[in-house]
Amino acid sequence: MNFLDHPFNARAGDIIEVSLDKQANVRLLDEHNFSRFQRGASYRGHAEHARQSPVRLRVPGT
Template sequence: MNFLHQEFEAGPDDTVEVVLDGQANVMLLDPANFENYRNGRSFRYHGGLARYSPTRLVPPHQGRWHLAVDLGGQGGSVRAGVRVLRGMTATG
């Protein structure tokens, strides 16, 4: 499984901003769900198919988070930039 990955600490007062050069699945996962994702098991996440860039996600609670970006099994490649905007919740 090929995917891009970033790990960080964030909470509901923060916004995770992802800039993509094409469409991709953008998934915000807690550590347990990230481990399930990596091992091909059932998992839960926040996010989904990002058709537009930038994509912004707000973690539902404070903690350690993993952001995974993948093409959902499709061929090709994607580049992504990720930053956590501290104290800035997403609008719109």
């Protein structure tokens, strides 16, 4: 599975902007859920199939 991991600090309500050069599945995951995603286990997070750039995702509340 190919993926790009870009760690960052954000708070609930922040908007994360991702620039793409082609269509992609974009996921916004915390560290715990990213680890689960890497292992192929079930995980929770925000996912979107992005067809246009930039993609803007709001960090959910806890």
